[in-house]
Amino acid sequence: AQSVTQLDSQVPVFEEAPVELRCNYSSSVSVYLFWYVQYPNQGLQLLLKYLSGSTLVKGINGFEAEFNKSQTSFHLRKPSVHISDTAEYFCAVSLRSNDYKLSFGAGTTVTVRA
Amino acid sequence: DAMVIQNPRYQVTQFGKPVTLSCSQTLNHNVMYWYQQKSSQAPKLLFHYYDKDFNNEADTPDNFQSRRPNTSFCFLDIRSPGLGDAAMYLCATSRGTGQGSTDTQYFGPGTRLTVL
Numbered sequence: 543a544q545s546v547t548q549l550d551s552q553v554p555v556f557e558e559a560p561v562e563l564r565c566n567y568s569s570s571v572s573v574y575l576f577w578y579v580q581y582p583n584q585g586l587q588l589l590l591k592y593l594s595g596s597t598l599v600k601g602i603n604g605f606e607a608e609f610n611k612s613q614t615s616f617h618l619r620k621p622s623v624h625i626s627d628t629a630e631y632f633c634a635v636s637l638r639s640n641d642y643k644l645s646f647g648a649g650t651t652v653t654v655r656a
Numbered sequence: 657d658a659m660v661i662q663n664p665r666y667q668v669t670q671f672g673k674p675v676t677l678s679c680s681q682t683l684n685h686n687v688m689y690w691y692q693q694k695s696s697q698a699p700k701l702l703f704h705y706y707d708k709d710f711n712n713e714a715d716t717p718d719n720f721q722s723r724r725p726n727t728s729f730c731f732l733d734i735r736s737p738g739l740g741d742a743a744m745y746l747c748a749t750s751r752g753t754g755q756g757s758t759d760t761q762y763f764g765p766g767t768r769l770t771v772l
Contacts, residue, residue: 551696574757585660585746585763586699593758632698636757642687642706642750643713644761646698 544569544635548647555623556655563618563650565633572638575616577607580630580649589631592616603627628654659683660764662747668770669737677732677767679747686752688730689761690722693744705730706752734769742771 549564567573574593578586590601597609607618616633633647661680669675679688687706691699703712705724719741721733734741744766750759 546698578761578763583765585765586748586761587763588760591758591760639757642689642704642711642752642756642759643701646700648696648698 544571544573544637544645546633546635546645546647548631548633548650550650551648552651552653554653554655557625558622560619560621561623561627561652563631563633563652565616565618565647567614567616567633567635569614569635569637573635574638575607575609576634576636576644577601577605577616577618578632578634578646580632582629586632589618623652623654625654625656627652660747660749660762662745662764662767664767665765666768666770668772669734670772671739672736675734675737675769677734677745677747677769679730679732679764680728681730681749681762682728683749683762684727685749685762686727687750687756687759688724689748689750690720690730690732691746691748693746693766695743699746702732706756737769737771739771742769744768 547566555561576591577589580586590599592599592609600606630649634644689704690702693699702716724730746766747764748761750761
């Protein structure tokens with residue numbers, strides 16, 4: 543079975559500062575990796591996903607993530623955050639099989655302050 | 657805009673009183689999912705439908721049932737809600753036309769269930 547650990551439950555950050563959200567996974571087989579964001583009172587939406595190819599993945603709203611197979615990590619970064627980036631961020635994995643199951647981490651709440 | 661809609665957004669029920677949550681989609685996706693999300697925890701998949709094919713997670717309690725009468729609608733029935741079933745319930749969809757594990761899932765805003 544696969545599992546996802548998000549190492550920080552809360553990340554406060556000042557506007558225009560960089561932010562990194564850490565995600566580690568464990569799985570005995572290869573996985574696909576995802577980051578979803580949940581803005582207040584909204585559903586989750588996809589930020590980016592890693593399927594194959596370049597280990598640096600660019601997503602929406604200036605976010606990017608890097609897949610590191612040896613460290614089984616998929617950390618999310620943004621070089622300069624805005625107030626509007628205040629949200630909860632979820633890392634998720636799926637197995638490389640024809641399986642519809644996503645396993646989520648517990649989430650990281652990012653609060654951006656002016 | 658194509659979307660996933662959940663009604664109601666907030667639902668209050670009494671201990672043991674059956675409750676139904678609904679989800680509809682205008683995306684014409686093949687797959688529909690129900691997740692349970694408790695406070696400060698990861699969303700947990702309860703079950704999903706690929707078209708009419710129902711797939712239950714092994715650890716989903718029998719108290720939870722689902723119906724998908726057509727492509728657009730999916731319902732979550734909780735037969736006898738307990739206090740531990742209070743949570744946010746998220747509906748999601750995905751295309752389901754290729755390799756399922758690469759699919760992007762599209763989520764509704766959720767229904768917050770309170771059990772008194």
